[in-house]
Every structure is written in C-alpha cells, then in structure tokens.
Amino acid sequence: ALIVVHLYGLAADLDKISSLCKKYGVALIEDAAESLGTLYRGKYTGTIGDYGIFSFNGNKIITTSGGGILISNRVDRIAKVRFWASQSRDPARHYQHSELGYNYRMSNVLAGIGRGQLKVLDRRIAKKKAIFEFYQEKLGHLEGLKMMPVNDWNEPNYWLSCCTLSSKVRPLAVMEALEAENIESRPIWKPMHLQPFFTKYDFVGDGIADQIFENGICLPSDTKMTEEDLDRVVRIMQRLWD
Ligand SMILES: Cc1ncc(COP(=O)(O)O)c(C=O)c1O
Incomplete structure (x- = not known):
C-alpha cells in the first residue's frame, strides 16, 4: 500500500498519486489526520483513496482528547479491522481468540464528544x-x-x-x-x-x-x-x- 499524508490541512495532489496506484494495483491509504474537512477538487480528503484515517488527538481541528477513525467503502475490510480492534474475539460465548487482537476501540463517551465536536x-x-x-x-x-x-x-x-x-x-x-x-x-x-x-x-x-x-x-x-x-x-x- 501507499500512504499519502495531507499535511497541515492541505490536500496532496491525489489525481497523480491515485492514477499511479491504480496502474500498479497498489492500495491507497490517505492519512487525513490533519485534514478533516479539507476538499480535494470538491471531494473530502480521506474519502478518495481505498482507505482514509482521521485523528481526534488533542491538537487536531476537532478532538475527542485521543483516538481516531478509519474509513473505507470496502465493507469486508472494515469488518476485519473492527474485529482486530476489538480484541479479535471469535463468535463464542467465552473469550476465544484465533487471531492476535488489539483493544483499539473508542469509548462511547469519547465518541459522544466527537459527535458534538463535528457540529463545530x-x-x-x-x-x-x-x-x-x-x-x-x-x-x-x-x-x-x-x-x-x-x-x-x-x-x-x-x-x-x-x-x-x-x-x-x-x-x-x-x-x-x-x-x-x-x-x-x-x-x-x-x-x-x-x-x-x-x-x-x-x-x-x-x-x-x-x-x-x-x-x-x-x-x-x-x-x-x-x-x-x-x-x-x-x-x-x-x-x-x-
Ligand atoms: C499526519 C498525522 N498522521 C498521524 C497522526 C497520529 O494520530 P494520533 O495522534 O491520533 O495517533 C498525526 C498526529 O497526531 C498526524 O499529524
């Protein structure tokens, strides 16, 4: 994959980068941590590549104090990431893990703050x-x-x-x-x-x-x-x- 970073709220010139990615079959990940709300030729940064990430760290334009989100139109890949981010719990009544997992969920309290922040x-x-x-x-x-x-x-x-x-x-x-x-x-x-x-x-x-x-x-x-x-x-x- 190729990670393009939109720095300081400016959008990178994505057309050139994404056409190269398409030509060589490389997934494009947009690091839009700093560019929530930035438009590239009328489209929001983070929504143009295969995957986009946003940060809600304390220094960002809106914040949940910490945390962030990953977005993609690839529903199957998002489901897999959600599985990894919530400890890779197998569908069993007890805690069972067939894969290594992580505890990367955002708490509902922070998500609530984020929804409020989106309004500003x-x-x-x-x-x-x-x-x-x-x-x-x-x-x-x-x-x-x-x-x-x-x-x-x-x-x-x-x-x-x-x-x-x-x-x-x-x-x-x-x-x-x-x-x-x-x-x-x-x-x-x-x-x-x-x-x-x-x-x-x-x-x-x-x-x-x-x-x-x-x-x-x-x-x-x-x-x-x-x-x-x-x-x-x-x-x-x-x-x-x-
Ligand atoms: C371009 C960029 N990518 C990634 C990150 C990491 O985000 P986080 O602090 O939410 O892990 C930051 C800033 O924190 C950033 O500025």
Whole structure:
C-alpha cells in the first residue's frame, strides 16, 4: 500500500498519486489526520483513496482528547479491522481468540464528544482560514516569507498556518522571539528519513522535505486566538525584519 499524508490541512495532489496506484494495483491509504474537512477538487480528503484515517488527538481541528477513525467503502475490510480492534474475539460465548487482537476501540463517551465536536467543524475551519488570511495579509510581504501554498485543487481546513523563510531571518529566531513573549510556535515536521531511528534505511527523495524542514515554521493557529493575540504575533515577527 501507499500512504499519502495531507499535511497541515492541505490536500496532496491525489489525481497523480491515485492514477499511479491504480496502474500498479497498489492500495491507497490517505492519512487525513490533519485534514478533516479539507476538499480535494470538491471531494473530502480521506474519502478518495481505498482507505482514509482521521485523528481526534488533542491538537487536531476537532478532538475527542485521543483516538481516531478509519474509513473505507470496502465493507469486508472494515469488518476485519473492527474485529482486530476489538480484541479479535471469535463468535463464542467465552473469550476465544484465533487471531492476535488489539483493544483499539473508542469509548462511547469519547465518541459522544466527537459527535458534538463535528457540529463545530465548519466554524473551526472558517476561523482557521481567517487566521491564515490575517497572517498572509500582514506578513506575506516580508522578505523571503512565503505562506504555505494553497493550490487550485485545494480547499484546505487550514489546520495550522505555516510558512517558509528564505531570508536572513531564520525560523529559530522567530520561534525564540515568540517564546520570549510566552507564545508557542513550532518547526515543520521532521522528515522520516532524517529521524535517527530510520537513518539506517534507504529513502527516495529530492531534498524538498529537508528544505521545508530547515526553512519552515508553524505559526500560532489556535481557534481561540483573538485579533489582539494575532496582532501580537505579527508585531513580534515584523520587528525581526525591521
Ligand atoms: C499526519 C498525522 N498522521 C498521524 C497522526 C497520529 O494520530 P494520533 O495522534 O491520533 O495517533 C498525526 C498526529 O497526531 C498526524 O499529524
């Protein structure tokens, strides 16, 4: 199988990837953990490949505090996963296991929270988009600063507002300036092939992920941020370019 990851609420260019998967008979799994509500050419990410996963971890656009879901149109495969996720219990009166199982069920309490959270998803997306557009407007002109690209196939959920910096102002300087004012920001995800655990393995790549990791930064993007909070972030950043 091939796992495509829709990062930061942006959709990957799925047409190209899924046509390759079809050509070679490879199952396509969409990791839509960060992109619930994102549209790729009018279709929700996570619903386009053979399987989709979503995360409801505490940092996501909606949350059940922890947990997630797997979706697929392949009813037989979902039934099998449900079997594994609920301890692989054979249909017997006593506990009997012919296969190794896992206890991956979401509790009904957390599922209830998730159903409530789904009702605020549209509002959250609208706020995340407003945050991104605010940064775009106030910071987009700074030398070397480029907000994450919203390609024409994309209607993102804007989970996090990210940018790259190619001028003399480095991401670390921005993170430290914000931190000095008690504001958290983060680097872009470290690519898998740079993780110490994986350095012994081969990888295929052209260095783009490395560059984005080196030059990227995730700006504060919480939906609870007020206009005043956003203004503070922008002012602290603008000072670094003065
Ligand atoms: C792209 C991506 N995939 C998978 C996960 C894992 O999800 P979970 O924390 O629900 O296991 C996360 C984040 O947590 C993520 O951002």
